[in-house]
Amino acid sequence: MSPDAAPQHDRWRALRRRVYDLLDPDIQTFWDRVVHRGLIAVILVNVVAVVLESVPSIEARFAGTFLVIEVVSVLVFTVEYALRLWTAVEHMPVAGRSGAAARLAWARTPSAIVDLLAVLPFYLALFDLTDLRVFALFRLVRFFKLVRYSSGLASLFEAIYAERHALLATLLILAGVMLSMATLMHLVEGAAQPDRFGTIPDAMWWAIITLTTVGYGDVVPITPLGKVVAGVTAVMGIAMLALPVGIIATSFSEVIHRREFVVTWSMVARVPIFESLGAGALAEIMQLLYSRTARKGEVIAGRGEKADAMYFIVSGKVDVELPDADDVTLGPGEFFGEIALLTGEERTATVRACDDTQLLVLGAHDLDRLMSRVPEIGKRIREVGHTRAPDRVDTDRRRSDAGRGRGGKQ
Numbered sequence: 001m002s003p004d005a006a007p008q009h010d011r012w013r014a015l016r017r018r019v020y021d022l023l024d025p026d027i028q029t030f031w032d033r034v035v036h037r038g039l040i041a042v043i044l045v046n047v048v049a050v051v052l053e054s055v056p057s058i059e060a061r062f063a064g065t066f067l068v069i070e071v072v073s074v075l076v077f078t079v080e081y082a083l084r085l086w087t088a089v090e091h092m093p094v095a096g097r098s099g100a101a102a103r104l105a106w107a108r109t110p111s112a113i114v115d116l117l118a119v120l121p122f123y124l125a126l127f128d129l130t131d132l133r134v135f136a137l138f139r140l141v142r143f144f145k146l147v148r149y150s151s152g153l154a155s156l157f158e159a160i161y162a163e164r165h166a167l168l169a170t171l172l173i174l175a176g177v178m179l180s181m182a183t184l185m186h187l188v189e190g191a192a193q194p195d196r197f198g199t200i201p202d203a204m205w206w207a208i209i210t211l212t213t214v215g216y217g218d219v220v221p222i223t224p225l226g227k228v229v230a231g232v233t234a235v236m237g238i239a240m241l242a243l244p245v246g247i248i249a250t251s252f253s254e255v256i257h258r259r260e261f262v263v264t265w266s267m268v269a270r271v272p273i274f275e276s277l278g279a280g281a282l283a284e285i286m287q288l289l290y291s292r293t294a295r296k297g298e299v300i301a302g303r304g305e306k307a308d309a310m311y312f313i314v315s316g317k318v319d320v321e322l323p324d325a326d327d328v329t330l331g332p333g334e335f336f337g338e339i340a341l342l343t344g345e346e347r348t349a350t351v352r353a354c355d356d357t358q359l360l361v362l363g364a365h366d367l368d369r370l371m372s373r374v375p376e377i378g379k380r381i382r383e384v385g386h387t388r389a390p391d392r393v394d395t396d397r398r399r400s401d402a403g404r405g406r407g408g409k410q
Helices: 005-023 030-053 056-061 063-090 099-107 110-126 132-148 151-162 164-189 200-211 224-259 265-269 279-286 338-343 364-373 375-388 390-401
Strands: 289-294 299-301 309-315 318-321 328-330 350-353 357-363
Touching: 005 030, 005 063, 030 056, 030 063, 030 132, 056 063, 063 099, 063 110, 063 132, 099 110, 110 132, 132 151, 151 164, 151 224, 164 200, 164 224, 200 224, 265 279, 265 357, 279 364, 289 309, 309 338, 309 364, 338 375, 357 364, 364 375
Parallel strands: none
Antiparallel strands: 289 357, 299 350, 309 357, 318 328, 318 350
């Protein structure tokens, strides 16, 4: 690459990175929230329009409005898909691949497939390559784009996926019970109602409706023994429904509880001290970190406290309130809490969130592991600590030579 082309390439890559951050739901700066909420609004308006358009009187009256909504929605979703495809190379798990390979890997993800299905039928309909009823059906696929922006929906899908084996087991149990009760009802009621229970497949309809406690009443037993079998089947149906509900509810609760502490690739990649590392090293470091959100005005670390962690700022700002000096403001990409960890002393400053601030937290017991696994990060942390408090960190360096090393700023 020529010297003149290098600055332009860097600016182009910086723009691509900024667009990636704007579209990443894990990042929550002001403009990120504006973009995300704008896309959510377009999705909701589009879904409401699809539903209302199915009412003939409304469709006839507002046909022009619905057309404008559809065209604008497709334009927005097409641009969004193109930008996500363009910026896919910034996603850390595929950062080491070629541009084509990274984009192909992204295009195969479930969210990317939903994005494509949200716009593809429109273009196919323009060339009469798809039935309009199919087009209308796929327009409702756009609703599932909300999964990217809704932590609740994402948590539900995560809970279902995590318990897929248990849910499959309950489905097999349900199928076994249904087959057993249908066979039993066929033997008991087959002679009395040959048109409804004359075959096992006929009886299976009654069995599944009874087990799911729907009970349409279109097929009912008339013999005393048949009613006993129906009663037992209904009671078993209550237990069968409780199994998957309990499994999903428990898993959903666990996912919601830990979601606040989940560390994502995007969070780690926004911290400059980590950005030069490969995907393998980042994956290892992610296991040592957890996420924390500090609300505006919240004290993150207090003067005089025993240090138990250091912090990396993903978004937002913090004020470091020093007793004998002017306050210092730290922003995204910077870290604090390392000095007290390196020296083993109490914190000498109070750190307070200026805004809602997203942090990556590294526990004291994990700092040794991080600095031993990735020496260049340990060196960088010590360099910053030495700049902030040279005498205290020099003391720590001498201790480290004797076999001790820890990390954090106040």
